[in-house]
Amino acid sequence: MSLKLPSIDEVTTINRDGSHYFLHPADVSGRFTVARRVFALLLIGLYAALPWISVNGFPAVFLDVRQRSFHLFGFTFAPQDLWLGFFAITGLGFSLFYATALFGRLWCGWACPYTVFLEHVYRRVERWIDGDAPERRRLEAAPWTPKKTLRRVAKHGLYGAISLIIAHVFMSYFVSLPRLWSMMADRPGDHLLAFGIVMFLTFALYGAFAWFREQFCIILCPYGRIQSALTDENTMVIGYDTVRGEPRGVRGRGGSTGAGDCINCLRCVQVCPTGIDIRNGLQLECVGCANCVDACDAVMQRLGRPTGLVRYASMNALAGKPTAWLRPRVYLYTALLIMGLLALGFSLTRLRPFQLTFVRLPGAAYYVDPSNNVIRNQFQVRLINKRMQPQTFVITLEGAPAGTTLSGPEPHFQLGPQEQRIVVTTVEIPRASYRGHQPLALRITSEPGAQSSVKKFEFTGPDPRLLDESFLQP
Ligand code: SF4
Ligand code: SF4
Numbered sequence: 001m002s003l004k005l006p007s008i009d010e011v012t013t014i015n016r017d018g019s020h021y022f023l024h025p026a027d028v029s030g031r032f033t034v035a036r037r038v039f040a041l042l043l044i045g046l047y048a049a050l051p052w053i054s055v056n057g058f059p060a061v062f063l064d065v066r067q068r069s070f071h072l073f074g075f076t077f078a079p080q081d082l083w084l085g086f087f088a089i090t091g092l093g094f095s096l097f098y099a100t101a102l103f104g105r106l107w108c109g110w111a112c113p114y115t116v117f118l119e120h121v122y123r124r125v126e127r128w129i130d131g132d133a134p135e136r137r138r139l140e141a142a143p144w145t146p147k148k149t150l151r152r153v154a155k156h157g158l159y160g161a162i163s164l165i166i167a168h169v170f171m172s173y174f175v176s177l178p179r180l181w182s183m184m185a186d187r188p189g190d191h192l193l194a195f196g197i198v199m200f201l202t203f204a205l206y207g208a209f210a211w212f213r214e215q216f217c218i219i220l221c222p223y224g225r226i227q228s229a230l231t232d233e234n235t236m237v238i239g240y241d242t243v244r245g246e247p248r249g250v251r252g253r254g255g256s257t258g259a260g261d262c263i264n265c266l267r268c269v270q271v272c273p274t275g276i277d278i279r280n281g282l283q284l285e286c287v288g289c290a291n292c293v294d295a296c297d298a299v300m301q302r303l304g305r306p307t308g309l310v311r312y313a314s315m316n317a318l319a320g321k322p323t324a325w326l327r328p329r330v331y332l333y334t335a336l337l338i339m340g341l342l343a344l345g346f347s348l349t350r351l352r353p354f355q356l357t358f359v360r361l362p363g364a365a366y367y368v369d370p371s372n373n374v375i376r377n378q379f380q381v382r383l384i385n386k387r388m389q390p391q392t393f394v395i396t397l398e399g400a401p402a403g404t405t406l407s408g409p410e411p412h413f414q415l416g417p418q419e420q421r422i423v424v425t426t427v428e429i430p431r432a433s434y435r436g437h438q439p440l441a442l443r444i445t446s447e448p449g450a451q452s453s454v455k456k457f458e459f460t461g462p463d464p465r466l467l468d469e470s471f472l473q474p
Helices: 031-049 084-103 106-111 113-130 133-141 146-175 177-185 188-212 215-220 222-230 291-303 328-349
Strands: 061-064 069-072 075-077 236-240 310-314 354-360 367-369 374-385 391-398 405-407 412-415 420-430 438-447 451-459
Touching (some): 031 106, 031 113, 061 146, 084 106, 084 222, 084 328, 106 113, 106 222, 113 133, 113 146, 113 188, 113 215, 146 177, 146 188, 177 188, 188 215, 215 222, 374 391, 374 438, 374 451, 391 405, 412 420
Antiparallel strands (some): 069 075, 354 374, 374 420, 391 438, 438 451
């Protein structure tokens, strides 16, 4: 079975009859390969370590669906805080737009979990068991023998085991490690839902990485589809220097005297994990992995020619024109990114372990009570304890003149886990202290943690000059 040569008019990994053509990318080494491998190991290590790292008494990332609280790097979110997800998702989206406008599909080639697991885990296992690319192709074309069966069983068994581990680590983000251990010690029937999710994930991962592979990036991933709208001629991509490389061919010793630097050795094609020929120009299938850069650099080094025939560059740079780094779309994405980050940062500073709503009661804005010489305003306080532990709340009034009273809620009161309390609150200012409309503030402080929320409001009443003493004195 020989290497299938890519064509710009076809998807290499889909045969004409619609079946899946299995790629066997050749081994490659070089500076980008090493850097990507190190980075991938760091990312995989981070994925495995996050459930073990404790921040503020919780795992660094713990999406505790059962208790309806979500812990992210020391911040705790309740379902009432889900609106913050809007900023997080749009922030991530703008970051991706920004990075793509500047650096193309850097995310795909270097940091996407799918690429990381496929290239640095599953393909490594395949390389280890089935050998290098030519050996793998031979094995695929060979008839079934005990040796081939044994290799296939070993490979797919390992794929299954790795998928099971990844699925369990994923599950620990939702149930925490100690609970995951205890669930694993029980019978599957005792935790049917969790067991079903882990099994589903395992089969999905196995199917994706053992069979579907690069097809996900080529056919399914929406980011791959929208990248053409996010990039332009100034975006840094991986490209082939046509000016320098063409016409392809071997120089001297019977070769063409006018040949460019590309010797048409096809190394860049052999190492491509999506089966394309980068010399055909920027293509949707390119995930920016830089394998072809390292492969071609090695060829150039062997020939004693400058490296960089295939390199990170903008399409303008490859065409010999200057690259404009700062351009309208970069300004726009930068502005959106900064706005999103500011909004998220501000929202995080407002995050409290409780939710306070403080509104004036409908009806008359104030009431002058002649029976005890006071002006009265009434409000509704709604307080929700967002935590799964009880919390004590202290309620105080700030900026009030002498003799002002606050009635309704007790100064100290406790709410149980995720309990809500709605109470009518009355603020009364004695006639003698009343000087007209004045700003006041209601402060609620939670214990433990001493986190406060302040609601400023205006105490309303009649014009003091119009208040008739005789009216107030019954
Ligand atoms: S063309 Fe190069 S950078 Fe793009 S996917 Fe193939 S090997 Fe990776
Ligand atoms: S590896 Fe370099 S020299 Fe070989 S075919 Fe690709 S671009 Fe040409």
